[in-house]
Amino acid sequence: MQQSLPIQRAAAEPIAPRWRPNLHWLGLPTTIIGLLVIWQAAVSLGGYRAFILPAPSMVLERLVDAATSGILWQHSSATLGEALGGFSIALVLGLSLGYVLAHIPWLERALTPLLAASQAVPVVAVAPLIILWFGPGLQAKLLIAALITFLPILLSTVIALRGIPRELREMALISGASRWQMLRYVEIPLALPVLFGGVRTGLALATTGAVVGEFVSGRDGLGALINIARGLFDTPLIFVALLTLAVITLGFYLVATLLERLLVTWES
């Protein structure tokens, strides 16, 4: 029987993992509570009136009123619809054109500088013209949201497809992959991680686009609610609209992240 040395025994014995409390989940709540405390302290110490800086409790009260009366949903659903609708249009167009540009380099060289330059024009400056041409309805809001969302999705599509190693493409071609098989089994799976970067940016921008359209014109939507509340000198209601916008954008971000985790399985 062979006896093991003490050092060998020590190495062979499983080391009981030392318990460490997982405090990561505390980060976000702590930050939020901290911000609320600072906010409340600023109101109390500064002696600000509600129409200049309302206390968190007053904003919460207005949030409850707006939610229970249905007003918050009326405006939030309008913004959600416009943002998601505009994003969907931009997604379809951005992915399609991005695919074409990624495969036709001379076209990309011709178009991309123009598309990039178009993004230098602030959408808030173009929005009144769009409202003038398309009227103040849903159509114009969708277009504004799509305009602001389109380029990040397009560029991420081109970058994602261009980033696929040539060897993998050649291997697929040697194996007799058709264009569709190349897209389905090589390009889409490999492009997804980069594409989702564009999707996350696009979703956040789509909300901005919808709000810009509502600022310029319209009765419904969180942008319109901010305008209405400003006219009513109801600063707590402005805060309610801003917080709701933040929650919607955060929700979009989380959904995009969740989808990425579900769809990009090969990376892990």
Next chain:
Amino acid sequence: MTNRLILIAVIALTLAACGAQPSAPAPTAVPVATTSSAPTASGQGLRPITLAMSYIPNVQFAPYYVAAAKGYYKDAGLDVTFDYNFENDVVQRAASWPESKVAFATASGTSVLLARQQGLPVKTVETLYQKFPVVFFAKSSTGLKSVNDLKGKTVGIPGRFGESLYALMAVLYANKLDETAMTVQEIGFTQAQTVLEGKVQVGIGYAMNEPVILRQQNQQVDVLRVADIYNLASNGIVVSEALITQEPDLVHRFVQASLRGLRDTLDNPDEAYTLSLTFIPEAKLGDPKLQRQVLQESLPFWQSDKTTSAGLGFTDVDVWTKTEQFMRDAKLLTKPVDVNSAFTNDFIK
């Protein structure tokens, strides 16, 4: 498979959200209230028309809300939709009727003159504001009793555009003053807050807005009404010349229904306020007394000695002539504009 299902669910939700939006049923407590028929039964056989308003939903539009809520537009055979834009946008949209589908808009006389200079064929057919509603205001401790008191003060203006700018220029023009007599600061739409906080001494705002909120904050406020210094052509109903030529009866019916709403508002402001809230449910969340006061302060601007003799909605040629003169001298207009072509009183009769 699971991934595909999730994708389908997300796309379905997206489409549902988009599809639901235009006709999203407002919860029962919140009338969508963008059309005149919203509070009543849907208008079968009524002519659908749009009134584009140059501001947000607000009690300052009470006469139109009253006309809608009491069925005056319906009586005139009209199903009116209210929508809300910036002033320049509504004038352009009214000018491009019928393509724009905006038959009527609310805009000031100054905008009409500027638009006509640019070749936009628009006319005022009813004047709601008989007096220019912009004011200079300050805390009483500042001391603002006359134009002379503006000298050396810091004056906050939203920006170098619109009615506030014209108000400042008109006061300087009427008193032969130069802007260097005071320090003008662009402060965005924060006039009440910046005056209250003492960041500027004087603000330029609307008589029914900023001074009202300051008084509600228990501040004594001094107000200089621009209309008392140099009255300018103010807000009313604007239409395209094409509409007047092609459908004068439509213009007449709309103006008459709107004037019925105005009369009722002046006669019974409490009722007008309550009816207006149907169209601005958001106002119920904040301070209802403040909004009621906003309406109260608006009432004196909608009538004058001239309306007593000539009728509500009257457009005064003298005011328009003076306005045109000032705008030309101040280089806001680069060439003369024929004032008599810019409005008509035919439809208020």
